[in-house]
Amino acid sequence: MRKLSEVLRDWEAVIGLEVHTELTTLETKMFCGCRISHDDEPNANVCPVCLGLPGALPVPNERAIESIVMAGLATNCEVMRRSMFYRKHYFYPDMAKNFQTTQGPVAFVMHGHLDLEVPADRADERPTWASVAADGATPIERAADGSYVAPIRILRIHMEEDAAKMVHVGGAEGRIGGATESLIDYNRCGTPLIELVTEPDLRTPEEARLFMEKLRETFLALGISDCSLEHGSMRCDGNVSLRRRGESSLGTKSELKNLNSFKSLHDALAYEICRQAEVLEAGGVVLQETRHWEPSRRRTVVMRVKETADDYRFFPDPDLAPFDLTDEFVERCRARMPELPDAKRERFASQWGLTRRDAGRLAGDPDLARLFEGAAAQLRPQEVPTLANVLINLAPSFGALTMLQLVSITELLFRDALTFAQAREVLGIVNGTDQMPIVVAGDRGLLQSTDTDALGAIVDEVLARCTDQARQYRDGNRKVLGFLVGQCMRASEGAGNPKLFNQLLVERLG
Amino acid sequence: MTSVDALSARQIAAGIAAGEFSATEVARAALDAIASRDNQTRAFLQVSEDLALTAAARTDAARAAGEALPPLAGVPVAFKDNMNLLGTRTTCASRMLESYESAYTATCVQRMLDAGATPLGKLNMDEFAFGSTTDSSAFHPSNNPWDIACVPGGSSGGSAAAVAAGEVTIALGSDTGGSIRQPASLCGVVGMKPTYGAVSRYGVVAFGSSLDQAGPLGRRVEDVALAMNALTAGGRDPCDSTSRHCEQDFLAHLDDPIEGRTVGIIPALLQADGLAPEVRVATQAAATQLADAGAHIVEVDLPNMANSISAYYVLASCEAFSNLARFDGVRYGYQEPGCATLAEQSSLSRAHGFGPEAKRRQMLGAYLLSSGVYERYYLAAQKVRTLITRDYQQAFAQADVLLMPVSPTVAWPHGAISDPAALYLADVYTISNNIAGNCGISVPVCLGADSELPIGVQLQGPAFADARLLTFARALERACQMEGAVAPSFAGRGGELR
Amino acid sequence: MPLTKQDVAGIAEYARIALSDAELDEMTDYMNDAIELLDPLLEYDLDGVEPTFHPIGELVNVTRDDVVTAGLSLDEALANASNVRDRAFRVPAILSGGDES
Known part of the structure; x- marks a missing residue:
């Protein structure tokens, strides 16, 4: 198979995503008062409604509808005031009623978009000739650094209920093929699920990955889900087809499943694009089929071929009154929305002078952003970029640092009392305790002296010893300075500040 | 000596409150009536003796403790077997659910129990409520107490038969296209299909969710009104998204005069093919009786009814x-x-x-x-449903209630009609009421001149005019001689109360 | 065009109702008769008529609060099932022997 970059020179990949997100932060299921399950024993959270017992009736969870409206507002969707729940029928026991309650042609929110900022180092998959966005109107202009912005339209986000979990017994690796029986746990059945469907506006696997990352950051900020790809509370299917450069009609698409990490999403799409190109270039046809990504073998395999469209016998659910959302309801949802990652990033960048990249990393994770803002409030403004550095580069290795510990370590680093390596050592000690870094560093003699007079004496002693190196420096070999700083550090038994040594050496040698 | 079947619900509750007899005695009398009559009617699928005696004992204990008794205290009731009741099976008269144990209690059943009623058991029906004879029960047919060679109608045939034979005072049925009103008519009892949403559907096994409505059957309009009080007490059911608040005292206006109010009749319906002459005559007589009570009879049209x-x-x-x-x-x-x-x-x-x-x-x-x-x-x-609903709106702009037949014929012998299509067509008078979500009631008016079997006529009202409907039903009841009637060969058989 | 026996067999397979050959013949006749009974619907001009999916007047936005309510115990949940194992409902193989996918 050819490489992706070569394939995308000749072919345009047309990619759409369907993203299912469980509203795991709610207390109860979509249509009944059962607690949403996390790691419960099988069938611990079930009732007549979610088990589909005869006579039971659904009643929608208002918070779930608030959540989907917030998701829609955050993705620039239009709130559709009038919509209904529909029944989607298929006989499979993961749905207790043998139909899924979902939405029909009109979803709660529709017709949105996210502007995808593709940074330079993730921009090269997009061929340069693809200079117009999928809406046919928006030019894709590359910034001087090679980055670009692609608007990705969102067709709809609709509300539905999740299915039960099935464990297949007797087959290989828990797969359904070869299994002799299956066990059904209805704990997950009825969990509120929102399904976002994009327009086929994505053009590269990297854009798909970025879109998913951005969507995850957005939903995390809204607090509507824990958005775990690994545990399946956020699940993504990808549709991809190819067409020759410059063509406007769509090719036959395949649907990819089991994309349970950002890497799988990217790699599966990349594989599938190359596979389809090979098929088409050999004069073959791409079949409309569902394919399963096998991460260990790095390939997609056919799950099933779709010969005809499934007939789900959709009709409006007579048990559920229609919705006609009021202005008041929508405004209440809007008022509950937190600052979204994009806005937060711009604010962090301008307020604290962070790079957009650093600001984006802090803003994209609500817990991190909260920690950052809390700690920043206790620091002087000029110290905040150091805090950002700590949070991005140091703190992730330690799971249990308190805000006060972060403030303390930031202050020490800012005034050069610790090296980065020493800071790491200190954090390793205080992590998970209530000890303060400044105390631990002091006790262990790690605090670097910033007393210029004391350090000056050491510098003078070193220069007196290392006359050769001093001469070499004066002759223009600036690299030797590192050796001299090292000698100073050794002489001070690590207690001196290397930056200050550096500064004093340059002064004396200058 | 009186048999429990001679008493109204109000008389039973009052008798218990006054200490004339205990709830346990009433329950035992009802169990005795069932034991001596149900082998003929075959109305019951399960008799819940333990539940009945436990509930009755609770009523007696409440009285002994000096508590005020609820309005249906000790009144013998039974439920169509598509209604969940903890401690009973809910079979829908189907092999599919032959051994299905209720995991919870339906709201309508619970509300009857909350009103003090004594639950005697579960009643036969057409399988999953598909039918109008009760012959499609997977277990056995039920018989019409007025002539056991005949069907009791359906699908709530067991409910109508149990009430008509005096086995219980009140039964609940469900009505998707006439399944309360038609068997009530064929068995000579009062059967009410409340407005869609007036009574919770939670726990009633669904047939047609946008058409189904549970409701009471009794031998008196007053008993049905008391049951409506119980079924709507507490307001809308939070477990049923389509249920609505319509709590009110349905007894309060029962004896309001109908003088000066209007009853609509639809002449075309009375000319329809297949309408038995005795039913036409009975319906026309009912119109006359309402007119005699002071109502204006007006002609209206429901053009899409056919x-x-x-x-x-x-x-x-x-x-x-x-x-x-x-x-x-x-x-x-x-x-x-x-x-x-x-x-x-x-x-x-x-x-x-x-x-x-x-x-x-x-x-x-x-x-x-x-x-x-x-x-x-x-x-x-669903669009024709809109047209039918509009027809009704126009008709109810001219008339307070509409009067029409329930069933084109009286009860027929088991097996006499076997063509499903013929049975479907017999529903013509009842189904448009379900389609529009309005309320309707079947009131027994007489025995057929030819058949000597009961004939009911139907009153229909607009949505949430259930109390008005009961006022007109009571007016008709007063004019006829059927109030409290138990089918003659069953009246007083067993069920004696000291 | 009336439904053929093959059409009806396809519907029966979808609806998970096993029908014998004789039952299929009967069912085909029944369905064609029943569909004929629906002809009056086809004679309407329904342009501009809105459907009434819910006969509940203006009732909209019926919801409940996000509050946990008591459900069923495990025993109650499994009580009516014919085949259970390890706290779960058990079903036979979903794919037949040779069917690998």
């Missing part, structure tokens, strides 16, 4: 297919043993668990909902 049958069979079949999809033998219900695959197990469980009519309705529904067919029939039927 086509309501087509709309009904689309909606009811589609909703039935969907509602019955859950019966696959996995979580509950009949499971075919020894199947190698899930598809085989589901298909054979459903093939052998469901009777013929249940399969027919589901097959038709599955076809009508399929892609490309949906618009042609289902969507069209």
Whole structure:
């Protein structure tokens, strides 16, 4: 198979995503008062409604509808005031009623978009000739650094209920093929699920990955889900087809499943694009089929071929009154929305002078952003970029640092009392305790002296010893300075500040 | 000596409150009446003796403790077997649910219990409520107490028969296209289909979710009104998204005069083919009686009523297919043993668990909902529903209530009508009421001049005019000689109360 | 065009109702008769008529609060099932022997 970059020179990949997100932060299921399950024993959270017992009736969870409206507002969707729940029928026991309650042609929110900022180092998959966005109107202009912005339209986000979990017994690796029986746990059945469907506006696997990352950051900020790809509370299917450069009609698409990490999403799409190109270039046809990504073998395999469209016998659910959302309801949802990652990033960048990249990393994770803002409030403004550095580069290795510990370590680093390596050592000690870094560093003699007079004496002693190196420096070999700083550090038994040594050496040698 | 069947609900509750007899004595009398009559009517599928005696004992203890008794204290009631009641099976008269134990109690049942009623058991019906004879019960047919060679009607045939034979004072039934009103008419009792949403559907096994409504049957309008008080007490049911608040005292206006108020009749309906002359005569006589009571009779039209049958069979079949999809033998219900695959197990469980009519309705529904067919029939039927609803709005702008037949004929012998299509057509007077979600009631007016079997006439009212409907029903009852009537060969048989 | 026996067999397979050959014949007749009964619907001009999916007047936006309510115990949940194992509902193989996918 050819490489992706070569394939995308000749072919345009047309990619759409369907993203299912469980509203795991709610207390109860979509249509009944059962607690949403996390790691419960099988069938611990079930009732007549979610088990589909005869006579039971659904009643929608208002918070779930608030959540989907917030998701829609955050993705620039239009709130559709009038919509209904529909029944989607298929006989499979993961749905207790043998139909899924979902939405029909009109979803709660529709017709949105996210502007995808593709940074330079993730921009090269997009061929340069693809200079117009999928809406046919928006030019894709590359910034001087090679980055670009692609608007990705969102067709709809609709509300539905999740299915039960099935464990297949007797087959290989828990797969359904070869299994002799299956066990059904209805704990997950009825969990509120929102399904976002994009327009086929994505053009590269990297854009798909970025879109998913951005969507995850957005939903995390809204607090509507824990958005775990690994545990399946956020699940993504990808549709991809190819067409020759410059063509406007769509090719036959395949649907990819089991994309349970950002890497799988990217790699599966990349594989599938190359596979389809090979098929088409050999004069073959791409079949409309569902394919399963096998991460260990790095390939997609056919799950099933779709010969005809499934007939789900959709009709409006007579048990559920229609919705006609009021202005008041929508405004209440809007008022509950937190600052979204994009806005937060711009604010962090301008307020604290962070790079957009650093600001984006802090803003994209609500817990991190909260920690950052809390700690920043206790620091002087000029110290905040150091805090950002700590949070991005140091703190992730330690799971249990308190805000006060972060403030303390930031202050020490800012005034050069610790090296980065020493800071790491200190954090390793205080992590998970209530000890303060400044105390631990002091006790262990790690605090670097910033007393210029004391350090000056050491510098003078070193220069007196290392006359050769001093001469070499004066002759223009600036690299030797590192050796001299090292000698100073050794002489001070690590207690001196290397930056200050550096500064004093340059002064004396200058 | 009096038999419990001679007493109204109010008399029973008052007698218990006054200490004339205990709730336990009433329960034992009712159990005795059932024991001596049900072998003829075969109205019951289960008699819940333990539940009845426990509930009665609770009523007696409450009285002994000096507590005020609820309005239906000690009144013997029974429930159509599509209503869940903890401690009983809920079979829907189907092999599919032959051993299904209720996991919870339906709201309508609970409200009757909350009002103090004594639960005597579960009543026969057409399988999953598909039918108008009760002959399609998977277990046994029920018999019409006025002539046990005849059907009691259906699908709430067990409910109507148990009330008509005096086995219980009040029964609950469900009505998707006439399933309370038609058996009430055939068995000579009062049967009310409340406004859609007035009574919770939670716990009543669904047939056609947008058409189904539970309601009471009794031998007196007053008993039915008392049951309506109980069923709506506490307001809307938070477990049923389509239920609405209509709590009120349905007894308060029972004896209001109808003088000067208007009753609409639809002349075309009385000229229809297949309407038995004695039923036409009885309906016309009822109009005269209401006029004699001071009501104005006006002629109105429901132009789309004839086509309501087509709309009904689309909606009811589609909703039935969907509602019955859950019966696959996995979580509950009949499971075919020894199947190698899930598809085989589901298909054979459903093939052998469901009777013929249940399969027919589901097959038709599955076809009508399929892609490309949906618009042609289902969507069209829902639009015709809009037209039918408008017809009613116009009619009710001219008349307070409408008067019409319930069933085109009196009860017929078992097996006399076997063509499903002929049975479908007999629903013409009742189904448009379900389609529009209005209220309707069947009131027994006389015995047929030719058949000597009971004839009921139907009153229909607009949505949430249930109390008004009962006022007119009571006016008609006063004018007729059927109030409290127990089928003659059963009256006073067993069930004696000291 | 009336439904053929093959059409009806396809619907029966979808609806998970096993029908014998004789039952299929009967069912085909029944369905074609029933569909004929629906003809009056096809004669309407329904342009501009809104469907009434819910006969509940103006009732909209019926919801409940996000509050946990008591459900069923495990025993209650499994009580009516014919085949259970390890706290779960058990079904036979979903794919037949040779069917690998």
